[in-house]
Amino acid sequence: MPSSQPETDRLTPGTALLLATAPLMWAGNAVVGRLAAPLIAPVALNFLRWLLALALLLPLAWPVLRPGSGLWPHWRRYALLGLLGIGSYNALQYMALTTSTPLNVTLVGAGAPIWMLAIGALFFKAPVSRQQVLGALASIAGVLTVLSRGSWQELLALRLVAGDLYMVLATLSWALYSWLLVRTDQPASIRGDWAAxxxxxxxxxxxxSGLFTGVEWSLGRWHASWGWPLAAMLVFIAIGPALLAYRCWGLGVQRAGPVMGAFFINLTPLFAALLSAAFLGEVPHGYHGLAFALIVGGIVISSRRS
Structure with missing residues (x-):
């Protein structure tokens, strides 16, 4: 629905804090996912995360589950959004973190705007400008730098870590989810209510996610080491990346606009590098800095007007 308010407002310290909180939480999610890999199977981790998040959100949004709410006449679209954004994206990300580092995962994920551009052009007939093509090439070069570990010979030899490929699939899922998100009409009982x-x-x-966890269990890949460390991780990823980040991001974009938000979301790899060094002892390499510069540069070029 068109709005009479301007797309962007002046970036205040409070708005900047909101927009920076979301990528900090998402970077923390990647680090915790890496720490949790030896303790619990990745798909099961995703299921338990969202089960706890649903229990926490229920007091705020329980009316949307009533038989007469606007959810049920449109259940197919929300089932598809739930499959791509919650069931697939997060599970694939946790699967990626079993073999790849949080920094690599977030850098590959930072190429999402490029996949959004491609999916928009292929399936939604969205126009593509010259600036967007140039930006796409720069960002794809950044993603390839991560996948190759800074060695083009390694990329040509296809010596890739499985986790990086899982993250590419996760990013494709998120890109399709994002397009369907903006193309989905919201019922009146849900529109404007972030919790609903x-x-x-x-x-x-x-x-x-429960279905996928059942498949994981049937394949003999389900495992869990219950204890306070795993419980603390579940509480964090349910409250921080799943609920707090979503709320801060929504408020920040409402105040500053989506273009400004796009620059803040690319803080995720930077935060992931700092958190990985602090909690995992994984020191960034030179090619990580080059990849970050290429991805951010590509998005800056893409966002410029012709």
Missing amino acids: FLMAQMVFGLAW
Whole structure:
């Protein structure tokens, strides 16, 4: 629905804090996912994360689950959004973190705007400008730098870590999710209510995640080491990346606009590098800095007007 308010407002310290909190939480999610890899199977981790998040969100958004709410006449669209954004993206990210580092995962994920550009052009007939093509080439070069570990010979030899490929699939899932998100009409009972909108996706995403967890168990890949470390990780990823980040991001974009938000989201790899060094002892390499510069540069070029 068109708005009479301007797309962007002046960036205040409070708005900057909101926009920076979300990528900090998402970087923390990657680090915790790496720490949790020896303790619990990745798909099960995703299921338990969203199960706890749903329980926390229920007091705010329970009316959306009533039989007469606007959710059920549109259940198919929310089931698809839940599959892509909750059931698939997060599970693939945790699977990626079993073999790849948080920094690599977040850098590959930072190429999401490029996949959004490609999916928009292929499936939604979205126009593509010359600046967007140039930006796409720069950002793709950044993603390839991560995948090759800074060695083009290694990329040509296809010696890739499985986790990086899982993250490419996760990023494709997120790109398609984002397009469907903006193309989905919201019922009146859900429109403008962040908690209801998240709950509408979460209830179906949790069902998908439960199904995938069952497949993981049937394949003999389910495992869990219960204890306070795992419990603390689950509480963090349910409250921080799943609920707090979503709320801060929504408020920040409302105040500063989506263009300004796009620059802040690329803080995620930087935060991931700092947190990885602090908690995992994984020191960034020179090619990580080059990849970050290429990805951010590509997005800056893409966002410029002709």
